[in-house]
Amino acid sequence: MSDHAIQVNGIQKLYGTVKAVDDVSFDVRQGEFTSLLGPSGCGKTTTLRMIAGFIDPSGGSIRINGREVTHLPPDKRDVGFVFQNYALWPHMTVAENVAFGLKLRRKKRAFIRNKIEEVLAVTGLTGYEDRLPKRLSGGQQQRVALARALALEPQLLLMDEPLSNLDRALRVSMRRELKQLQSRMKMTTLYVTHDQEEALSMSNRVVIMNGGRVEQIAEPYALYEAPASSFVADFVGITNFFEGTLVQCADGWDEVRLASGQVLKARAGEASAGKPGDVVRALIRPERIILLAEPEDGPNVLGGRVELSEYFGAVLRYTIRLDSGDVLRLEVHNFDRFLENGAPVQVRVPPEHLRVIPLDGRGRDAA
Numbered sequence: 536m537s538d539h540a541i542q543v544n545g546i547q548k549l550y551g552t553v554k555a556v557d558d559v560s561f562d563v564r565q566g567e568f569t570s571l572l573g574p575s576g577c578g579k580t581t582t583l584r585m586i587a588g589f590i591d592p593s594g595g596s597i598r599i600n601g602r603e604v605t606h607l608p609p610d611k612r613d614v615g616f617v618f619q620n621y622a623l624w625p626h627m628t629v630a631e632n633v634a635f636g637l638k639l640r641r642k643k644r645a646f647i648r649n650k651i652e653e654v655l656a657v658t659g660l661t662g663y664e665d666r667l668p669k670r671l672s673g674g675q676q677q678r679v680a681l682a683r684a685l686a687l688e689p690q691l692l693l694m695d696e697p698l699s700n701l702d703r704a705l706r707v708s709m710r711r712e713l714k715q716l717q718s719r720m721k722m723t724t725l726y727v728t729h730d731q732e733e734a735l736s737m738s739n740r741v742v743i744m745n746g747g748r749v750e751q752i753a754e755p756y757a758l759y760e761a762p763a764s765s766f767v768a769d770f771v772g773i774t775n776f777f778e779g780t781l782v783q784c785a786d787g788w789d790e791v792r793l794a795s796g797q798v799l800k801a802r803a804g805e806a807s808a809g810k811p812g813d814v815v816r817a818l819i820r821p822e823r824i825i826l827l828a829e830p831e832d833g834p835n836v837l838g839g840r841v842e843l844s845e846y847f848g849a850v851l852r853y854t855i856r857l858d859s860g861d862v863l864r865l866e867v868h869n870f871d872r873f874l875e876n877g878a879p880v881q882v883r884v885p886p887e888h889l890r891v892i893p894l895d896g897r898g899r900d901a902a
């Protein structure tokens with residue numbers, strides 16, 4: 536069997552002059568959970584539907600388990616799918632809906648009974664076996680669609696926002712169940728979502744899309760800690776940006792001169808951020824910034840005033856107006872004091888957590 540369950544190479548979808556998907560390439564390895572993540576309209580669903588065979592690509596190629604399937608119909612691709620519009624059989628009960636595909640495959644009655652029990656437990660639907668779809672809520676219907684797909688134990692499962700209709704608590708618990716089941720069954724999964732938390736917590740790798748194109752492909756940790764572009768940094772989590780000029784890059788460190796004249800030292804990324812004189816952005820996450828208890832002189836120390844404080848229980852978030860006029864957001868987890876609005880503060884931006892990217896950076900991982 537091919538190492539890759541899915542290989543997408545330069546696929547495109549044009550609707551008139553609209554490029555819904557524009558030269559998208561990525562691989563999904565066997566057993567891996569990969570997410571397509573991006574804002575509404577970025578081309579995630581179109582990409583997934585081209586892989587499933589419901590939309591014919593305008594260009595490029597798709598391989599499934601090493602076999603060219605670009606223009607094959609869906610039933611010749613050997614994939615399971617759960618889409619947003621989950622069409623259940625209206626005249627069949629929940630159990631019958633789940634059993635349908637298994638009966639077609641001539642599975643034994645005892646096997647079917649056990650499978651129904653297992654997948655209804657995973658999707659939190661135990662006790663609903665005899666209900667008809669019209670007597671279920673939207674979220675419950677969505678879970679039946681998921682149970683029906685899982686029952687077939689597909690080698691390759693394509694899912695488009697399968698948890699979108701659930702309330703937050705249910706979504707979080709289903710996320711865990713689904714991820715555990717996927718790992719246990721080593722079921723290769725391609726999952727469309729616009730929810731960054733879902734993508735980060737469930738995936739082995741994430742493909743970030745923007746405007747029909749791939750913005751970055753990376754493991755969740757790398758995506759969060761080393762975003763390759765401003766778009767990724769902004770879309771995944773909260774990021775602080777400092778715009779400035781690259782003045783020096785040597786020995787794994789970059790330096791960025793801000794408009795105020797202050798120079799910030801930053802860890803150089805794997806890819807070069809540019810050459811001295813280029814306009815760049817330095818990025819840092821709010822939880823990496825250190826609020827200093829005592830005034831301090833030194834590199835990467837900035838002064839400002841508290842503009843807003845937001846208390847979330849486990850975390851305290853400050854918005855700081857820096858002396859330069861820039862706004863900085865920082866988060867404190869172990870706090871024993873609250874600063875008043877207007878209070879003067881000093882913060883340190885640790886160079887090891889400050890990263891420089893080109894102003895219009897767009898990147899991919901090497902994998």
Ligand SMILES: Nc1ncnc2c1ncn2[C@@H]1O[C@H](COP(=O)(O)OP(=O)(O)OP(=O)(O)O)[C@@H](O)[C@H]1O
Nearest residue numbers: 550553554555574575576577578579580581582729
């Ligand atoms: N049948 C169609 N005809 C014309 N334009 C289309 C068609 N389907 C999709 N598009 C356009 O292609 C782009 C990508 O759509 P797609 O549904 O793939 O985005 P998405 O990232 O899945 O969005 P969402 O999260 O809102 O579902 C959008 O700009 C959309 O308006």
